[in-house]
Amino acid sequence: MRIYKGESxxxxxxxxxxxxxxxxxxxxxxxxxxxxxxxxxxxxxxxxSSVTWTAPTRRSTVIVSVLVSDGKGGTDTEDIVIDVVAGRCSL
Incomplete structure (x- = not known):
C-alpha cells in the first residue's frame, strides 16, 4: 500500500x-x-475495529499493526506495510 506524506x-x-x-x-x-x-x-x-492513520511528513515505510483479543486468552495480530511517498507536486 502507498500513501502520500501527511495524508490520512x-x-x-x-x-x-x-x-x-x-x-x-x-x-x-x-x-x-x-x-x-x-x-x-x-x-x-x-x-x-476502525481507525484513521495519518502518514508522517517524511518518506518512510511504516508497519501499522492491530492486536485483537477476546479477553479469554485468544489473540491474533495483523500487519499492514505502508510506503509513505513524496507528495504531489503542482507547478
Missing part, C-alpha cells in the same frame, strides 16, 4: 470470534526494518 487513510479490521466473545483492538505503528526514515510513524486516531 481509514483502516478497518474485520474479524469474528468463534465463541462470540467481545473483542478488543490495540493499534500501533512502527518504522519498518531497513527503513531509512526517522522514528516518525505518523498518528493513529480512533479506537475499536
Amino acid at each position: 487513510c481509514d483502516i478497518e479490521c474485520i474479524v469474528s470470534d468463534p465463541d462470540g466473545d467481545e473483542l478488543s483492538y490495540q493499534w500501533s505503528a512502527d518504522v519498518a526494518p531497513g527503513s531509512l526514515s526517522s522514528s516518525d510513524v505518523g498518528s493513529i486516531s480512533g479506537e475499536g
Whole structure:
C-alpha cells in the first residue's frame, strides 16, 4: 500500500470470534526494518475495529499493526506495510 506524506487513510479490521466473545483492538505503528526514515510513524486516531492513520511528513515505510483479543486468552495480530511517498507536486 502507498500513501502520500501527511495524508490520512481509514483502516478497518474485520474479524469474528468463534465463541462470540467481545473483542478488543490495540493499534500501533512502527518504522519498518531497513527503513531509512526517522522514528516518525505518523498518528493513529480512533479506537475499536476502525481507525484513521495519518502518514508522517517524511518518506518512510511504516508497519501499522492491530492486536485483537477476546479477553479469554485468544489473540491474533495483523500487519499492514505502508510506503509513505513524496507528495504531489503542482507547478
